[in-house]
Amino acid sequence: MAADERAQYFRRLRRLRRSARRWSVTAGGLGGAAAILTPYAGLGLPDAAWAGAAGSALVLAAWRWVDLRAHAARPAPPPLDPAEAAARSRARLVAAVERLPAGPGVLAEVRRARSRMALRGTAAAEPWARLDRAALTLAGMAGRLTGLADPAVLEAAAADRSLRDLAERVASVERAMRLAPSPARESLAGTHAVLVGQLHDGVSAYERLVVAAAGYVAEDARPGAGNPAASRLTEATDLLHGVASALAELRAVGDPHQAPSH
Known part of the structure; x- marks a missing residue:
């Protein structure tokens, strides 16, 4: 202002x-x-x-x-701090891009690229890339995951946010390890190993959820034999059992905010 x-x-x-x-x-x-x-x-x-x-x-x-x-x-208003001025300029640029037809997609890709760059060289980089691929795959199927599959979409969105937060925590702990003295580094190494294991397990569970969702979409589009309605309901029920199993594994990874510390 x-x-x-x-x-x-x-x-x-x-x-x-x-x-x-x-x-x-x-x-x-x-x-x-x-x-x-x-x-x-x-x-x-x-x-x-x-x-x-x-x-x-x-x-x-x-x-x-x-x-x-x-x-x-009259005295002129004081000049704005350069950092605040740059932030305002970026905000105006982002708002202008978002108004374009392809703007939200472009901004999302820019944010993903910036996040990948920030995690480069850490143990979180590889699972983050896997999570990105799985999330993009699921986003392409989101319009077809309706009805009985709605809970899976909501769970996947919550899991995506949680896993990305966990990946950033892994990278932060890893950077702190490089600066810490030897006794503190050993303690951080144990915490880092736990977080990395949680991240890999969570990403694997997310990928299984995406595979189950893809199977649901494929079976939902395939014509059934005999009674079409009954056949499709049976297949959907079986597939949702698979989705539920994947969600259970995803929840078993645990809340990253409750990770043990040493």
């Missing part, structure tokens, strides 16, 4: 200065024309028009100069 107020202040200052100069030049030109064109024998109607226009322009020029001095006498 401070940056906008500062920009508005200087924009108004420039407009007033240009207006004052423009009306001053206009008043001078009309005044000179009136002085030259007014005959010595007296004023006619055209001459009165010239004089009136010159007088009006002179008054407007005076008003503009008064407004300019009054505005210039």
